[in-house]
Amino acid sequence: MKKGVNIVVLGSAGRMGAEVLAAVKNHKHAHVLATVSKPGALERIKLSAHDRPVVMIDFSSPSGFVEGLRFCRKNEIGFVSGTTGLSAANMRALRAASKKIAVFWSPNMSFGINLIAELLKHQAFGNYDLQVEEFHHRNKKDAPSGTARMLQNVLCAATKKNIPKPLSGRGGGIFGIHKIWAMGDEEVLTIEHTALNRRVFASGAVRAAIWISDKSHGLYDFGDLLK
Numbered sequence: 001m002k003k004g005v006n007i008v009v010l011g012s013a014g015r016m017g018a019e020v021l022a023a024v025k026n027h028k029h030a031h032v033l034a035t036v037s038k039p040g041a042l043e044r045i046k047l048s049a050h051d052r053p054v055v056m057i058d059f060s061s062p063s064g065f066v067e068g069l070r071f072c073r074k075n076e077i078g079f080v081s082g083t084t085g086l087s088a089a090n091m092r093a094l095r096a097a098s099k100k101i102a103v104f105w106s107p108n109m110s111f112g113i114n115l116i117a118e119l120l121k122h123q124a125f126g127n128y129d130l131q132v133e134e135f136h137h138r139n140k141k142d143a144p145s146g147t148a149r150m151l152q153n154v155l156c157a158a159t160k161k162n163i164p165k166p167l168s169g170r171g172g173g174i175f176g177i178h179k180i181w182a183m184g185d186e187e188v189l190t191i192e193h194t195a196l197n198r199r200v201f202a203s204g205a206v207r208a209a210i211w212i213s214d215k216s217h218g219l220y221d222f223g224d225l226l227k
């Protein structure tokens with residue numbers, strides 16, 4: 001029997017799904033158990049006791065997220081999702097599921113963005129005006145990006161102020177550029193992160209899947225993993 005974690009890849013035919021497949025195939029402790037790229041196809045997957053531990057990695061769509069979460073709850077396996085554009089109801093379902101299974105959701109699976117988010121949690125930024133800006137490829141479906149919303153929320157909590165809605169640009173093949181502007185009267189600070197490929201998100205998701213594979217339940221994000 002192979003050692004490690006068996007992975008169900010949801011959204012496997014997509015841009016991120018292809019990167020996740022490659023990242024799992026290159027990982028010593030993870031194996032592809034099944035791939036799913038069409039709505040309803042999850043129902044055909046039957047897990048057996050010797051497949052475990054099994055974790056699903058989802059980069060699909062909000063409807064894929066719903067199907068994936070339901071499957072993981074039913075089969076009592078871990079769920080790692082990077083899908084964005086989720087509703088408040090989707091987030092409530094994630095929290096409810098976390099009472100039974102281990103779930104990990106992050107709108108950005110890169111180490112760099114999560115490091116920036118951790119650092120920002122402790123900055124009050126005085127009288128500086130703050131603005132988050134993001135650019136992505138022309139095919140990205142949601143705007144502002146989930147990452148920009150996350151950074152905006154972190155800044156709101158840290159400064160106890162309302163931060164304006166993030167600015168979004170779409171074009172070309174940009175994997176993801178996020179910039180935080182802190183605008184003072186005498187100086188301007190910018191903190192910027194550029195993803196150079198999609199591999200950075202895929203390897204973060206595989207790392208998260210291995211990390212939650214031995215957890216019975218709970219709601220986790222990258223902040224927990226970095227601790």
Ligand SMILES: NC(=O)c1ccc[n+]([C@@H]2O[C@H](COP(=O)([O-])OP(=O)(O)OC[C@H]3O[C@@H](n4cnc5c(N)ncnc54)[C@H](OP(=O)(O)O)[C@@H]3O)[C@@H](O)[C@H]2O)c1
Pocket residue numbers: 010011012013014015016017036037038039040059060061063064065067081082083084085106107108109110142201
């Ligand atoms: N957290 C992060 O670090 C991160 C990084 C990059 C992207 N993302 C997010 O990941 C998601 C996917 O991005 P992407 O660029 O890979 O999109 P994509 O290229 O459109 O891939 C999504 C794939 O999921 C499939 N799919 C959609 N609904 C499904 C369902 N119900 N069941 C099974 N498969 C389903 C799609 O099939 P069809 O084409 O047939 O609909 C498509 O093959 C987006 O929400 C994006 O914002 C997150």
